[in-house]
Amino acid sequence: MKIATFNVNGIRSRLNNLLEWLEREQPDVACLQELKAPDDAFPEGDLLMAGYKAVWHGQKGWNGVAILARGVKPVEIRKGLPEADEDSHSRYIEANVNGIIIGSLYLPNGNPQPGPKFDYKLAWFERLIKHAATLCHSSQPVVLAGDYNVVPTDLDIYNPRSYLTDALLRPETRACYQRLVAQGWTDALRAWFPEERIYTFWDYFRQHWQKNSGWRIDHLLLNPALRPQLSDAGVDKWARGQPGASDHAPTWVRLESKDG
């Protein structure tokens, strides 16, 4: 069972790249972020023809998250985090896929920092931490996957000194991420590659892709009920090198059920 997360940076302009990746990698579950499309513009028909059923939480212009599953319709659990009635951003959707609870999240960027956007990021993070505590201790398997907009450590970016004041590296941001993981989650990519430099994002500027100047900001967190099934992890870097690619690459885990 392969579960992936992919910030598509515009699902309409990225549709061909998305379909090519689905065809080639055949993930069982794909969490998408930055749809940048309202609900009625979601390409449901194209994805159905590719073999994927979906639930989505769109928004005009920006944000937007979705969960795709191959051959089965995800059963929606919630859109948005609890206690977020005044939050108009579409940044979280949760569904049950074959008994696994899947959360697809797009955590706020938070730049410029300091400022109201950074305050919003930290407030959103606090709501996520609170909700995640329940999920973490569930007896059901859970994966929280998405674009966290967090560079967890200096190992997770090509040059941390260039970004000391960036919202993705600030101590407050990293402290939130550490508190989240400390609930009992496993950062799957880091667990699988304890000391390697792994990147999931290369911005469009300054030939950062060509120079491999990347960041690891897309994460898959596994709760203790799911952790024993982790059997592989990776980044589909080839997708980042395609014409018209997103600035993020799909990131994934493979899970092996103990009963076969």
Place this chain on the structure above:
DNA sequence: ATGACTTACAGGGTAAGA
């Protein structure tokens, strides 16, 4: 410090990204 790219919305220039 700024700007380099890209997408969306709109039909030009601005907002947003990280």
